[in-house]
Amino acid sequence: MSPQSGTPLLHLYWSKSRSHYGLHDLSSCFCWHLPSALTYANTLGCSEARERYRQRRIEEGLDPDDGGNPNAWRGTDAEASELMVYHTAILRNKQLLFNYVKLREEKIQGLRWTHRALPAHVRANLSPAEQQYFRGYDQLLNKYMRSGRLGVGLDLTVDPTPPDDPYVQVTVLRDYGEVLFTSGKVLLERGKRYWLPGDEAHPLVMDGVLEYFLGDEKK
């Protein structure tokens, strides 16, 4: 394995594994350079192996482009092991890459279940493809939860814990205007407290307009 192709692979492996551990808050930016650099290393490895094989065949006086019997290995053991090293390296890179992307995908999905829209600081950390993925997942989930032929008719993000009461006490965090609930029209002004139906208050809590009021602490 030539030293030029070896070092970038190792370096990327370490940076990848470090970024893998630091993914907890999606606080790491999506590494744009990662796929392209890996591509370079991978294709370099592949093309080097191919070149070596061709050279070897030319030395032996055979037609270099002849495919020949695919099951017979006409190179040396050294070349075979070289190919194995490249092959396993590519597989390892593929595994890392896929794990990284899938882990981020799962976190983005989790965000949809706890927030209805992405906060700005999180959106800054996502690549355009991932923002599109969030939008696509949002649409998919909304379609499933809508009532009608394709939907289930229930908002599945509500009630992560069993509800005690159909009504909840909420504090308004910012002015939102007048909203119609099943219990009547309510004007949401900052600082006021209301009893609202739990199902309908939940989307507003997720948006950050309302906050659950857990009761005065009496000492």
Add this chain to the structure above:
Amino acid sequence: MAESSQQSDLRIPEDDFQQTADDREPGGAAGRSDVDLLRQAVMNEKAAPELLHYETDLINRIEQMLDYQDEQVELQQDNPAMEELCLMWTVELSRIRYYLRDYFRVRLRKVEKFVMHLLDNPDLAARMSDKETNYAREFFVLSGSHLKSTAANHLPEAFASIVRSAGASAAKDLVPAPCLDRHVFCRVLEDRGHVTVDEEGNMAEFNKGDLFVIRYQPIRELLQEKVVQLC
């Protein structure tokens, strides 16, 4: 409590906790209320490593009853004498809706996790409801295309598949499949006598009321026949 059970077909879920094992009639599902069955379905779904069959009839019945009870609440809302009863019905409704939501949530999470595995095997795909099948297909397209565009397309062509690690791999080895060897707690609902629990042929006796900690694989068929329940 007797008054409310005459007026609504759904029992308040708190009743289930007060009921002792002797009150349950033998034969598993017979004599248990729909809410009990729903709660059981949710617990099974949560404990099992794979996706179980969708309980079409049960969910349809529950949804019908929820609609019926909603109507009743609305009719009686202006009547001040029935206010307390309305409140109890609303509480019951919100709690049963919680079970229903939990059921759909757990199943959706499993569908998302094993989407490629489910779509590949038709007998497993039959376990999803129509809406879930739809969701699975679209989710596969969404996540697959995202994975392809960000990762797989940058790899050499032989390695660019998202289901096989290399072009030469015989099986689709990148597809995540549920681990059926996970241990689960299960309670036996009916007498079954001796049951094979191992590849070596070891038997265990399954009598009603027994509690086992066992690998999921041997009790898979028993769970489908509703002979055991997971807890």
